[in-house]
Amino acid sequence: MNWVNAVVQGLLLGGLFALFACGLSLLFGVVGVINLAHGDFAVLGAYVAVLLLPSTATNALWALLFVPPLFGFFGYLLQRTLLQRSLEISPLTTLLVTFGLSVVVQNGLLEAFSADSHSFNVGSLVTSSFKVDEQLQVSYLRLGVLLVAIAVLSVLSLFLARSRTGIQIRAVADDREAAQMSGVNTRHIVGVAAAIAFATVALAGLAYGMTAQFAPYSGSALLLFAFEAVVIGGIGSLWGTLGGGLILGLAQSIGFQIDPSLGVLAGHLVFLGVLAFRPTGLVPARAAA
């Protein structure tokens, strides 16, 4: 019965990973930037919520409404200024620049909030759960995170498939120059994609902050998990990203079940296995050149 529990908890954890990975995947797929500061921005999102809102249960939920749009705006500006400029120099420059941003964010947070861990006060929500049977308890909060992840990915993929802006994002991701030749204002569209990516990063950071303690350096581990989820799922596929997140969550949870010290390692091993045997990921990108 413990195994059922491990699987369920793994899927719930995977929802969080999928939420993390979504922004990374979008920013890489459309904008062409591998954002090494991804995890740190997520943590920054959590700190921004701590800073803006005194810790009471209702306020923590308000943060969900305010912080992602704020980050979206910030992401647009960052893309139109710093990231766009570094992209014009070379793809390698974007790695250096985002690595630099990561250092700046980590140390800025350290300076402002000290190295102590923080967490959100979401009141009784953090402990409340429902019992499926004696050995299987499901936390409302973690279930909520998984549902939010699924909702975000569904809305996003509908948006990309159907909307006027979404179709431009796909065109730009495919061939930026040809998109421009079709009249697409590529800089603006890339900025919009970055805005969406940053809004989801903030959302992931908030979800993380509600379910775990976070400190200024927490971002690095989050970046790694997000990367792994993206690679397992297949770069450029949103549903693959969800799958990748769930698989990573499962691997960690089952590993943990075998031996508590094995959890994270099991996730890495699955990631390495996918990289070795199926480097395009489980769901290869739609593009078939």
Add this chain to the structure above:
Amino acid sequence: MPVPILLELDRVSKRFGQVVIADDLSLTLEAGSTLGVVGPNGAGKSTLFGMVSGDVAPGSGEVRFAGRSLHRVDAAARCRLGIGRTYQVPRPFVGMTVFENTLVAAQQGGRLHRQAATDRVLDVLSETGLLASANTPAGRLGLLARKRLEVARALATGPKLLLLDEVAGGLTEPEVVELVGIIRAVNARGVAVVWIEHVVRALLSTVDRLICLAGGAVIGDGRPEDVLALPQVRQIYLGSAGSGPGGPEL
């Protein structure tokens, strides 16, 4: 009443390092007219398109479209002004369907909304013979269909000027004939066409005027038969008995 000038290149120069791509080049094109462009490889034909469509900034001189300077106007804005171009090597959005490829162009380049955009797409797809493959991912298309899609996408933007970069290259004889038919119909609607092509036969059946570029300069300009008969053109093209690499397929 004189026909208005649509496109004007005013003493345009461009060099990449020591290589002169355009040397004090001047050219005017009337609205609704057709112009063929021939010349050996490296003569600056595609760069000429680049300077008109906004891919390449001229080193000096000015490009004007419908009386308006294109200085500092980016490629997307030029597209919305009415300059449509195709690439020599087709560049479809491979992950999107033929319909979606054309829809982006109609919505953005053509600034159309909702039903109007859909109608434009359907018109253009039927004009270019792609209606049957509307839902096919562009990545699965063969060469002819990809070339047609290039034309369809450019047409969906509602251009006043259509720049065709070797759309007939690599096609079989019947395919070329079909393509020529499409292009003539487009021109008959009043769209000016500038066509770079090595397949000179296709050009001759379509354009009223031909220029020959060499070393970044116009070495012949006039009626196609006259230009092809010019000694300097014959020397460049046919001097060594037949067409070398990149020569015309007569």
